Amino acid sequence: MSRPQQITVLGATGSIGLSTLDVIARHPERYQVFALSGYSRLSELLALCVRHTPRFAVVPEAGAARTLQDDLRAAGLSTRVLVGEEGLCQVASDPEVDAIMAAIVGAAGLRPTLAAVEAGKKILLANKEALVMSGALFMQAVRKSGSVLLPIDSEHNAIFQCMPQDFARGLGAVGVRRILLTASGGPFRQTPMAELSHVSPEQACAHPNWSMGRKISVDSASMMNKGLELIEACWLFDAKPSQVEVVIHPQSVIHSLVDYIDGSVLAQLGNPDMRTPIANALAWPERIDSGVAPLDLFAIARLDFQEPDEERFPCLRLARQAAEAGNSAPAMLNAANEVAVAAFLDGRVRYPEIASIIEEVLNLEPVVAVDDLEAVFTADAKARVLAGQWLSRHGR
Ligand code: NAD
Ligand code: MG
Numbered sequence: 001m002s003r004p005q006q007i008t009v010l011g012a013t014g015s016i017g018l019s020t021l022d023v024i025a026r027h028p029e030r031y032q033v034f035a036l037s038g039y040s041r042l043s044e045l046l047a048l049c050v051r052h053t054p055r056f057a058v059v060p061e062a063g064a065a066r067t068l069q070d071d072l073r074a075a076g077l078s079t080r081v082l083v084g085e086e087g088l089c090q091v092a093s094d095p096e097v098d099a100i101m102a103a104i105v106g107a108a109g110l111r112p113t114l115a116a117v118e119a120g121k122k123i124l125l126a127n128k129e130a131l132v133m134s135g136a137l138f139m140q141a142v143r144k145s146g147s148v149l150l151p152i153d154s155e156h157n158a159i160f161q162c163m164p165q166d167f168a169r170g171l172g173a174v175g176v177r178r179i180l181l182t183a184s185g186g187p188f189r190q191t192p193m194a195e196l197s198h199v200s201p202e203q204a205c206a207h208p209n210w211s212m213g214r215k216i217s218v219d220s221a222s223m224m225n226k227g228l229e230l231i232e233a234c235w236l237f238d239a240k241p242s243q244v245e246v247v248i249h250p251q252s253v254i255h256s257l258v259d260y261i262d263g264s265v266l267a268q269l270g271n272p273d274m275r276t277p278i279a280n281a282l283a284w285p286e287r288i289d290s291g292v293a294p295l296d297l298f299a300i301a302r303l304d305f306q307e308p309d310e311e312r313f314p315c316l317r318l319a320r321q322a323a324e325a326g327n328s329a330p331a332m333l334n335a336a337n338e339v340a341v342a343a344f345l346d347g348r349v350r351y352p353e354i355a356s357i358i359e360e361v362l363n364l365e366p367v368v369a370v371d372d373l374e375a376v377f378t379a380d381a382k383a384r385v386l387a388g389q390w391l392s393r394h395g396r
Contacts, residue, residue, distance in 0.1 A: 004028070004029060004030055004031055004032040005030060005031050005032070005098040005099060006032055006034040006096050006097050006098050006099075007020075007024060007031050007032065007033055007034055007097070007098065007099050007100070007101065007282075008034050008035040008036075008091045008092055008094070008097050008099075008100040008101070008116075009021060009024075009033065009035070009036050009037070009100075009101045009103065010037045010058075010088060010091075010092065010100060010101065010102055010103055010104050010109065010112055010113070010127075011037060011038075011039075011101075011102075011103035011104040011105065011109070011126075011127070012036035012037055012038055012045065012048055012103070013038035013039070013040070013041050013044050013045050013048065014103055014104075014105065014213050015211065015212050015213045015274070016101070016103035016126045016152065016213075016274060016278070017036075017101065017103045019273075019274045019275050019278055020101045020103065020124075020278050020282075021033070021048065021051075021052060022275060022291060023275050023278050023279045023282060023288075023290055023291065024052070024282070025051075025052070026288075026289060026290075026291060027288055027289075030283075030288070031282065033052040033053070033054045034054060034055055034056070034091065034094065034096060034097050035054050035055060035056035035057065035058065035091035035094075035097075036048055036049060036052065036054045036056075036057050036058070037057070037058035037059070037087075037088055037091070037104070038057075038058075038059060039059075039060050039104075039108075042059060042064055042067070042068055045057060045059070045068065046068060046071050046072065046075070049068075049072060049075075049077060049079050050075055050077065053077060053079065054079055055079065055080065055096075056079065056080050056081070056082055056087075056090075056091045056094075057072070057079050057080075057081050057082070058081070058082045058083070058084075058087040058088050058091055059081060059082075059083060059087075060083070060084060061083060061084065062083055065081045065082070065083045068081050069081040085108075085111055085112065088104075088111070088112035088115075089111060089112050089115035092112045092113065092115045092116035092119070092121070093115045093116055093118065093119035093121070094119075095119075097116075097119075097121055098121070098122060099121060099122035099123070099124060099282070100113070100116040100121050100122075100123060100124065101124045101126065101152070101278075102116070102123060102124065102125050102126055102127040102130065102152075103126040103127060103152075104127055105127070105129070105213055105215050105216065106127075106129050106215065106338050107129055107130075107133060107334065107335060107338060107380055109127035109129065109130050110127075110129070110130040110133055110134060110373075110376075111373075113125070113127055113130045113138075114130070114134075114138065114141060114373070116147070117138065117141045117142055117145055117147045117149075118141055118145055119145070120145040120146055120147050121147060122147070122148045122150065123142075123147055123148065123149045123150065124150050124152050124278070124281045124282065125149060125150065125151055125152055125153075126152040126153065128153055128228050128229060128232045129228065129334050129338075131231075131232050131235050131236070132228050132231045132232060132330045132331070132333075132334045133330065133331040133334050133335075133376050133380060134331065134370070134373065134376045135231065135232075135234070135235035135330065136235075136370070137370070137372070137373060137376065138235070139235055148168075149236070150280075150281035150284055151232075151236055151277070151281070152274070152277050152278060152281055153229060153232060153277070154255045154256075154272070154274060154276070154277050155181050155182060155229055155233070155255055155256040156229065156232060156233060156236055156237075156256070157255070157268075157276075157277035157280055157281060158254075158255035158256040158257075158267070158268035158277075159179055159181075159233065159236075159237060159256045159257075159258055159268075160236070161268045161280065162256070162257065162258040162266035162267065162268055163176070163237065163258060164176070167237075168284075168285070172238060173237055173238060173239070175260045175261050175262070176237075176239075176243075176258055176259070176260060176261075177243070177259045177260060177261045178243050178244070178245055178258075178259040179233055179237060179239055179243060179244045179245070179256070179257075179258060179259070180245050180247050180256060180257040180258070180259060180265070181226065181229060181230060181233060181244055181245065181246050181247065181256050182246075182247050182248075182249040182252070182254050182255060182256050182257070183223060183225075183226040183246055183247065183248050183249065183308065184207070184208060184209050184210070184220065184248070184249065184250055184251075184252045185223075185248040185250055185306070185308070186207060186208070186220045186221040186222075186223065187203060187204065187206050187207060187208060187221050188203075188204075188221050188312075188351075189248065189250065189312075193311075193312065196351055196352050197350050197351065197352055198350075199221075199351045201214070201218070201344060201345045201347065204217060204218045204221040204222075204344070204351060205217040205218065205221075207220055207221075208250070208252075209251070209252035209272045210252065210272050210274075214345055215338070215341055215342075215345075218341045218344060218345065218354075219315075219337070219341065221351075222313065222315040222351070222354055222355065223246075223308065223313035223315055223316040224315035224316070224318075224319060224337050224341075224354075224358075226246050226308075226313075226316055226319075227315055227316050227318065227319020227320065227322075227323075227333075228319060228334065228337075230244050230246065230319060230320060230323055231319065231322070231323045231330050234323060241320060241323040241324050246308050246316065247305055247306075247307075247308075248305065248306040248307070248308050249303065249304065249305050249306075250304055250306075251300060251302075251303055251304065252272040253269050253270070253271075253272070253295070253300055253303060254267045254268070254269050254303060255267075255268050255269065255270060255277075256268065269295060270292065270295055271292055271293055271295055273290075273292045273293075275290040275291055275292050276290050276292050278290065279292075314355040314359070315337070315354065315355050315358065318333060318355065318358050318359055318362060319333060321362070322362065325367045326367075327367050327368060327369050327370055328365075328367050328368045328369070328370050328375070328376075328379035329362065329367045331370065331376050331379040331380050331383070332361060332362060332365055332367075332379050332380070332382070332383040333358060333362060333383075334380070334383075335361075335379070335380040335381075335383035335384050335387070336357055336358040336361035336362070336383045336384075336386070336387045337354070337358055338384075339357070339383075339384050339387035339388065339391075340353070340354040340357040340358060340387060341354060343357075343391055343396060348391065348396040349391070349394075349396055353394075356390075357387050357390045357391075358387075360386070360390055361383050361386040361387050361390070364386055365379075365382055365383065365386060
């Protein structure tokens with residue numbers, strides 16, 4: 001039998017990272033953990049190292065690295081600790097690595113993920129922000145290196161599964177008319193609009209169907225998550241924004257659909273558990289057990305659909321506008337959103353102000369071409385400064 005595949009998990013201490021390790025641990029004959037990274041909660045990273053015995057662990061700074069290295073030695077492990085973005089890029093591109101799970105949240109995931117792409121690794125992409133920021137450059141790098149790019153986002157993994165068989169061989173989305181991107185509508189789908197000014201971070205993070213990290217939970221509440229996913233879908237499936245329709249489906253059982261020109265509509269269904277798309281991508285084109293319970297259609301009984309209301313969800317409108325504008329607009333949208341969501345989670349801005357901050361940033365800064373990574377990070381930095389100015393002007 002061939003040797004187990006060597007997997008690097010970037011963002012191992014997060015929600016996707018932990019689900020990935022759960023699936024990997026079910027298949028020790030197929031997968032071995034090569035490296036794990038964590039940014040905070042480093043005692044949890046230590047426990048993960050003890051459990052999965054990686055060759056490398058990556059932490060954000062030297063002090064944390066020394067502590068973790070001492071603790072690992074004391075536990076009898078030979079895991080080597082690396083530091084910062086350089087360490088992340090190293091474990092993402094190491095010649096021994098077969099695949100990486102890109103599960104760092106936000107813009108911080110871009111450089112390490114690109115390092116893995118450039119090294120021709122199989123990329124399991126959860127970090128949608130990387131693709132939103134630099135879609136054209138990212139996809140160009142994928143084509144150049146011959147990397148296999150597999151979406152982890154449940155919707156995009158569903159779409160991938162519903163695409164024509166030859167899609168994964170680079171033959172395009174032949175016969176596809178539309179992509180129907182499903183959204184749960186989040187915790188505020190029915191909250192009276194007047195109450196939205198008073199919702200707390202805890203309410204925003206209490207997602208009805210999915211258990212996720214705090215940033216993506218707020219994005220789901222505002223539907224910015226769906227906006228980012230719309231942009232992500234355009235890059236992954238070579239679609240125009242007008243070909244992607246968002247459909248609110250509160251049960252989160254249909255994870256998305258593909259509409260073909262002959263009228264066939266293919267959907268992927270399953271329980272809302274990220275271990276399904278993770279197992280699908282890890283084993284692709286084979287199938288493995290993910291630990292997810294079989295779908296019980298009788299218990300679900302009904303599936304509902306609804307058109308999104310852009311007045312209730314202005315972030316969805318802003319993301320669609322950024323998708324249409326292209327160039328630097330998605331990177332600015334993403335960066336402004338990251339600042340606004342962090343401020344909301346810290347209790348410094350009210351929930352409706354997230355959209356106000358993003359809208360102001362997009363209105364103030366003209367859209368420019370982004371021909372290289374530097375231009376992407378310049379756009380990202382400008383948006384962060386402008387969002388910061390909104391905060392200081394409002395005394396936050
Ligand atoms: P999370 O907050 O639970 O975990 C984030 C991980 O990134 C943690 O390991 C954290 O230590 C690390 N991290 C945070 N900031 C970092 C930085 N500056 N540098 C390096 N590492 C850093 O988030 P999550 O819910 O697991 O989401 C991870 C990514 O997957 C996000 O891009 C999210 O949009 C995407 N995603 C998540 C889900 C889900 O169900 N959780 C579904 C689809 C897509
Ligand atoms: Mg999703």
